[in-house]
Amino acid sequence: MISPGAVDQVFVTLKDWIVFHTPAPLQTLVSIVIEVATIIVVFAALFALATVFERKGLGRMQNRYGPNRVGPFGVFQPIADAVKSLTKEDVVPRAADHVVHYLAPLVLVGVVFLTYAVLPVGRNMTAVNLDAGVLYFFAVGAATELAIFMAGWSSHNKYSLLGAMRAIAQMVSYEIPLILSSVAVIMIAGTLSTVKIVELQARYSNGLAHWYVFTPWGLAGFILFMIAATAETNRSPFDLPEGESEIISGYFIEYSGFKFALFFLAEYLEMFAVSGLGITLFLGGWSSPVSFLAWIPSWLWFFGKLLALLFAFIWVRGTVPRLRMDQLMNFAWKFMLPMTLVTILSAGIWHFLTVAVVGPKPLGGVIRWLVCALVIFVPYITLARVLERGRRIEKRVYRFAE
Amino acid sequence: MLGEGIIQGLVETARNFFGSYVEKDRLTTVQYPEERHTLPEASRVFPILLYDGDDAAKGLRCVACQICEKECPPRCIHIEKSKDKKPDFVGKQQFYPAVFDIDVAVCMSCQICVEVCPFDAIRMDKVYELSTSDRFGGLLWTKEQLSKPNEYYQKIHPMEAAETDERRVKELAEAQAKAAAAAAKAAQTASPAPGDASGNGASAAAKPATAVHE
Numbered sequence: 001m002i003s004p005g006a007v008d009q010v011f012v013t014l015k016d017w018i019v020f021h022t023p024a025p026l027q028t029l030v031s032i033v034i035e036v037a038t039i040i041v042v043f044a045a046l047f048a049l050a051t052v053f054e055r056k057g058l059g060r061m062q063n064r065y066g067p068n069r070v071g072p073f074g075v076f077q078p079i080a081d082a083v084k085s086l087t088k089e090d091v092v093p094r095a096a097d098h099v100v101h102y103l104a105p106l107v108l109v110g111v112v113f114l115t116y117a118v119l120p121v122g123r124n125m126t127a128v129n130l131d132a133g134v135l136y137f138f139a140v141g142a143a144t145e146l147a148i149f150m151a152g153w154s155s156h157n158k159y160s161l162l163g164a165m166r167a168i169a170q171m172v173s174y175e176i177p178l179i180l181s182s183v184a185v186i187m188i189a190g191t192l193s194t195v196k197i198v199e200l201q202a203r204y205s206n207g208l209a210h211w212y213v214f215t216p217w218g219l220a221g222f223i224l225f226m227i228a229a230t231a232e233t234n235r236s237p238f239d240l241p242e243g244e245s246e247i248i249s250g251y252f253i254e255y256s257g258f259k260f261a262l263f264f265l266a267e268y269l270e271m272f273a274v275s276g277l278g279i280t281l282f283l284g285g286w287s288s289p290v291s292f293l294a295w296i297p298s299w300l301w302f303f304g305k306l307l308a309l310l311f312a313f314i315w316v317r318g319t320v321p322r323l324r325m326d327q328l329m330n331f332a333w334k335f336m337l338p339m340t341l342v343t344i345l346s347a348g349i350w351h352f353l354t355v356a357v358v359g360p361k362p363l364g365g366v367i368r369w370l371v372c373a374l375v376i377f378v379p380y381i382t383l384a385r386v387l388e389r390g391r392r393i394e395k396r397v398y399r400f401a402e
Numbered sequence: 403m404l405g406e407g408i409i410q411g412l413v414e415t416a417r418n419f420f421g422s423y424v425e426k427d428r429l430t431t432v433q434y435p436e437e438r439h440t441l442p443e444a445s446r447v448f449p450i451l452l453y454d455g456d457d458a459a460k461g462l463r464c465v466a467c468q469i470c471e472k473e474c475p476p477r478c479i480h481i482e483k484s485k486d487k488k489p490d491f492v493g494k495q496q497f498y499p500a501v502f503d504i505d506v507a508v509c510m511s512c513q514i515c516v517e518v519c520p521f522d523a524i525r526m527d528k529v530y531e532l533s534t535s536d537r538f539g540g541l542l543w544t545k546e547q548l549s550k551p552n553e554y555y556q557k558i559h560p561m562e563a564a565e566t567d568e569r570r571v572k573e574l575a576e577a578q579a580k581a582a583a584a585a586a587k588a589a590q591t592a593s594p595a596p597g598d599a600s601g602n603g604a605s606a607a608a609k610p611a612t613a614v615h616e
Contacts, residue, residue: 061415063428315419319411335404384404 004295011038011299012124035127039116046306047268048078054314061318081261088257093156096254100154105255105262108147112269114140118194119276122286122299126195133194134186137277138179141232144270145171148241148251151263155254163250166325167241170231173332174238178228178274180340181221184347185212185281194277198285207291211284216373217346220380222282224340226312229274231332233267235313237320240328275309276302330387338383339376346375443559446526449504449515450550454491458549463523465496470515470524478508479515490521491570492577502545506532522566528558 006013015034022030052067052075059066067074092101118133120126130136145168152164189197189212203210212218231238242250252263279285283305286298323331350372358364358371422428432439453461466483482501490496515524527550534540556563 057419060419060422063418063422063430065429065431065433315412315415318419319415320408381403388404 004297008123008297008299010297011122039127040113043113043116043269043272044265046272046303047265048082050268050272050310051081051264052077053310054317057311057314058318061315085258085261088260090257090259091254093254095156097154097156100150101254102259104147104151104154105252105259105266107150108144108266109262109269111140111143111147112266112273115273116269116276119273120195120198120280120285121276121302122297125286125299129193129195132192134182134192134197134277134281137194137273138175141270141273142171142175144266147266151255152251155251157254159247159249159253160251162247163241163243163253166247167234167251169325170234170238170241170328170332173329174228174231174336177224177332177336177340178232180337181225181228181343182277182281183340184217184221184344187344187347188212188217188351194280194285198280198287201284202287204291204294209284209287209289209291211282211287211289213282213284215350216369216376217343217350218282220339220346220376221343222278224336224343225278225282226309228336229271229278230313230316231328233271233274235267235271236317237323238328239322240325243322271310271313272306275306275313278309279305334387335383339380342376342379346372349375441528443561445528446513447511447530448506448509448527448532449524449548450527450555451502451545451548452523452525452552452555453549454552456551458546458551460488461491462498462545462549463491463521464499464502465490465521465523466499466502467497467521469518469520473514473518475512475514476508476510478505478510479503480505492574493581494577499545502548504543504548506541506543507537522570525555525559525562 015031018034019027019031055077056066056068056074067077070076070080092098115137117128118126118130118137148167148171149164152160152162152167155161185197186192189200191197191200201209201211208214213222230236234241240246240250242252247253252260255263279302286302288294288296288301350368353368353371355361355364358367418428452463454463455461466481468481468483471477471479471481480501480503481499484498484500487495488498511526513526516526532541552563552567556567
């Protein structure tokens, strides 16, 4: 009988075994290559899975079947897509800046893969345990903006440039709420290391894990984080940079064939990465929510949560239409930013409402929870009232049509 | 409250998502090669030539009058009239088309050929899977390919076919009555001197009789 602990550590053991059987001078190199190759293969496979899930999920939300022709239930659709994109002609506009045009998708994919280095996908399964892991993630993640602007600028196309400018404006605006909402977690955890943050959440009291999402500031922070992450990854309803109907796919309009597929890949990888960080910061990373389910391997927990968040992304995409640019900016600066600041305040209050202040555990805990929830809820209602003041929603009247 | 509408929307899409796995009526897609719509009776795609009886060459209703060829807006019909004649359903001697070709690629399914045909010879078919690997020969349909028995027409357009058949039976009865009257008159006038005239009358009366049998 294999113990749950051994199943949990099966990949770590396997890697150690391979490294152990290589010559001593090569051990570091082999270790790095194994880790990098695993990340690339696993997340690229997840990308393939995600595309077909997304298309089928969106289809079902619109009462359609979605792709169901290639293989059983259409599961081999990604292979057909890959063959298609690989055999397409790679067209580069004559006026384009060839070098930058060529480099942009590579930089984008490369940068996105770099962010995976600090994601703990399981117990002892982090490629690099950096002390400043969260900071590293945001620093590297911000470089995607550079790649997107490279693509938009080098294409020498108005629509590309418009898309790239929109992307920059949006990503810079939403980077702030994204980082500020994770600041609350960093404050409470007292560390920037992703591994430590998960370990802090993997403790249990009364059978329930100490996930930050179970606290009022964590719940609000998680929602704000996911909204900002949606904007950060240019997904619907924040997909203005690639609005098909307005700017015909934006910054990657001049890309075809496999380079286009790389942009697609990068977009999904970015989504996984930022979801992975959301899981790490708020949803307890690889830990189980209740202690009696702790026997399930940690990597299954992580990927299960990742798929759940992926479904949430697809769900939102199937529900909400694209925003307008001014709505997008108003939302970022007038709603997201104040709310994240309130979340930080609430986290601070949570920190100082210790047992000494609110009393012993059961009642004291409830008081602490309610006070912190109120600190978030009251500003939320007030802000919503202020933002909706003077705005009447009525039936649209068309002057010339109908 | 801010965000309420989004929650409502999410609930609606979730209902669609799960409902589409439970209720089959939600999915309106007809998965074409395996499933097909039943076509309405009036649907039309491409003309066919009708014939009575079993033999397409003998019973073809077309008399090569070439009205359809002249009326066809995209000019996809090509007819060559025969040199000899054959009897039609009432027994009258008529030309028949030696060549009758329609180009599938050109036909626009307007049904004008059907509207103008005085002989109920050309009608519209419902078959719509007409693609072929040979874009020249495969798309030019000859008389033999176009010929379809009247029973087929009754099957695809039952209401139209009933109306046509009724009219044709009436026409046939009228023609027979006329022929019988002519024969009787001929017999009356020819009775004092039976000879060539009565022989002609008998042959004229005998022809429709064969057609009636058909």
